[in-house]
Amino acid sequence: MDRNLLLAFALSFVVLSLWSMTYRKPPPEEVVEGPSVAGGQPEAVPAPAATPSPPRYPDLPAATAGPSEPGRFEAPVASEEGAPSQAAEVEFERPLYRATVSSDGAALKSWQLQQFSDPHGDPIHLVAPDDFAATASTPFVELERGDLTRATWRLVERSDTEVRFEITRGGVTIAKTYTFSDDGYDFRLRIDVSNGSSAEIAPAFLVEWPIREREGNDFHGESAAAMEDGKVRAVPLAALGKAGFFGRFTGAKDGEPKVFTGEIDWAGIQTPYFLSAAFPDQPAAARARFLPLEPGHRGAIQLYFDPVLLPPGQAASREYRAYLGPKEVELLEAFSPSAVASIALGWSLVAPMTRAFVWLLAVFHSFIPNYGWAIIVLTIVVRMGMAPLTIKQMRSMERMRRIQPKVKEIQEKFADDRQKQSEAMMSLYRQEKVNPLGGCLPMVLQLPVFIGLFYALRSSIQLRQAPFIGWIDDLSAPDLLFTVPGTDFPFRVLPLLMGASMFFQQKMTPMQMDPAQARMMMVMMPVMMTVISYTFPSGLVLYWMMSNVLAITHQLWIGRHMKPVGG
16 A cells, blocks of 8 residues: 555545534624525524523514514513413323423423433433423514413323424414324424414424534434435534634634525434434425524524415414434435435445445344454455455555666666656656556545445444444444543554554555655554544444455565566
8 A cells, every 4th residue: 555545545534534523612702693584684683692591592584574673582471361380291102212292382302212222221312301492392483472482382182193282372373283103213293373363474484403412422423414405414513603714714703503595305413323303394495504502512403484474364384204213224215215315425426335335234244243243354355356456556566666776776867857867767667567657546446445434334323332342342432441540531442453553554565755754654644543543433443454454464465476577
């Protein structure tokens, strides 16, 4: 493996891992802009304060209303005739999940996965009862009747699969009907608005998905995500509301929401292994935005529609489907084909390759009941498939190394005449039957394979909590042998073994460069790759280490069976 290939691999690692290396700093006091749902100019509103619940959400301007007035969210909510004195909770238990809906805001209070638990055995909550805000809440602040997430709704109907809440404010009646699936990780939310007032209204049917920091490997890399115009737009929670390095060039400011005005297939929260998102019934009329409440720590995903003008006596409804479950291809495809895009398969060029590797890994695991050994077998199979290209590349590099004395002699002889030096070099290459670019094409062809394997091993939910040997009890997380006493620094074995294998591989690989540079590369590259891979899933580092070991073995074989130059 030559220097260019190693640099290409290193660059790929850096690009793929930059998203998780975001600098955190306290949120500044800024003024942010809300999107103009009605097509007018954005409305300036105060930035949300980083205070405990209840959060402050910027208003959505109604199609017929002017800018909201300062202090609007502190206005008291008008009382409702027949309003319940206390909140009611309704629980739905299914084989795959347990959901709780509360009449406080008529929102989803809890969503617990029945077949998934954390390393301590505690259930996974994609919606936790102690969240700072409820999921699928509907403020309807554009109706100027208060923030309905703070109101207690009437429980008007319930069954084994459905629950319906209603609330009336100033002649406007809103109903929310939840219908829960029996055999999936999903529910439907239908929202009906009936205008019994004497004025025209323009509801936007906005629903909110709160996002906050959570502990544990299952929520590592948590992002706000939306599928806009067929492409997934994701912002890691650590970067939500932060302008970042490029903000100084683009004019972006900390605290600004991220607005999506294209066609929205879904919006919500994603982690490497789970998705919690809402799917609007009319994607072309749907919009989304990611709202930072405490930049880098918590925020809200808001999904809404272009406002519907409702004269007095008229009614309108909108519907959302919601999926809160694992990122398993079969489940996502059965729910909605667009949901599969939430799985990180890489660029369109490598996505088919990623799918193929995920399938191969499942095939190997069907007769090797240990994903660690299945990864090793997969590595061997991939190396065997790439062997013809690898042999061609290594032979080309070996030939180039063997003619280096003659190359250096020509460079010294024609040091002052670049044209004659070039002509003499080309003559040497023809005479020795060496192509100086012979190692480039194999390198280019190997790169998509490497990236495909990167995504396959990084995003495959099958590796979640999958043990290998000894201390490696979760191939989806970095391995941990122990924590250095007196510090929080973790001691990881696989990244160190991977770095050592890369060092020996570098030492054995013919370098077409100055000896001093070669010595520097021999140390710099392994150290850099060890640091980069220190937080990678152990399954991915295991593959990389085994790939290095196989490359060393291959290089030894090539060196022993190499024909003389010109042979």
